[in-house]
Amino acid sequence: MPHGPPEVGVGPWEGEWPVGEEYDAELLREGDRRNVVDRYRYWRLEAIVADLDTRRHGFHVAIENWQHDFNIGTIVRTANAFLAAEVHIVGNRRWNRRGAMVTDRYQHVRHHPTPEDLASYLHERGVRLLGIDNLPGAAHLETMALPREVCFLFGQEGPGLSEVAREVCDGTFSIAQFGSTRSINASSAAAIAMHGWIREHADLSGGDAWRG
Template sequence: MPHGPVEVGVGPWSGSWPSGPGSEVYDAALLAEGDRRNVVDRYRYWTMDAIRADLDTRRHDFHVAIENWQHDFNIGTIVRTANAFLAAEVHIVGERRWNRRGAMVTDRYQHVRHHPTVADLAAYLDTLAEPTALWGIDNLPGSQPLETTVLPRRTCLLFGQEGPGLSDGAREVCAGTFSIAQFGSTRSINASAAAAIAMHSWIRVHADLGGDAWRG
């Protein structure tokens, strides 16, 4: 290929296999056959359980929730972005089944919970050790501009379906709704793009950006 290697990842482990303290994170099959997964170099040859356990030691304090009433294809992409920004949990509200193709397997490294209704989601957030505000992201009349709002450290960002946006039930239980500024002719931006913008707004305020902390 003109712009990079033919294969993603690395081939079989070269030399003696890891042993001793810490070697339990490695997967024998990956060491023998190579690791072609879409993971950062830090996790090459690690088992899935070891990766998830390490991520759990440094997850951020924000949650992401998506309403799923029409099997929105954006859900998988939102899950992938939540993994990239290391959200505490992802919540699917409504239909339990969702299209995982866009997640690119990242849902295996992310805590994903299902809630039948937004009220159930709100009730779950109330059980957490620290208060977690439920904020809706939608360009609704009366929404506050996200660009001039400081997201609280402990928050759950709720996104509606592509097209209709947040449901009436969601609007009722949200502590507030927040909009993303747009300047062109389109009425709305893609739901997964809006989710990425909102998550990055949290990252800019609260994430540790020093050194290589963000490189995984």
């Protein structure tokens, strides 16, 4: 009996090939082993991104990157799963992509050298910038009505939002905690905030919400 995990994806297309510009001849011939939902099997990368762009949600997510935070890759992967408009990296341009699991190819990732640059970019497009950190005086994220056009900004793991980032935010909010730890992981906090937006604004009535 063979051992190990089952092979990911699908093998070569069987039978007559489908017709359409979205299909990739190499994938049809060799098989598609990528981590994509069935809707996008055998599609070209560019075709997948173009289709996603027709359905992207109104929220953005941003993270400060002064110390090459390892959470960024995981945040990008989650942003892709929830179909964020864009992910913004503030500070150092280089970031660890390992946690993204190649999802950064399908997600728009934009770099900003400073928090001020991020705020200017968002405000020109009518997007509110909300800092998420367990700061004194921060309102509860759980009790606020989330704007449809919003960007959630997260600081580095450990120090949290920088002083400059706090100053340019339109408001700061915290995620309610009840245990002994001072904070939760940055990528976990980002997932909570993004899912909060999904619960409030996403359309779950059609077939666009994947179930595996």
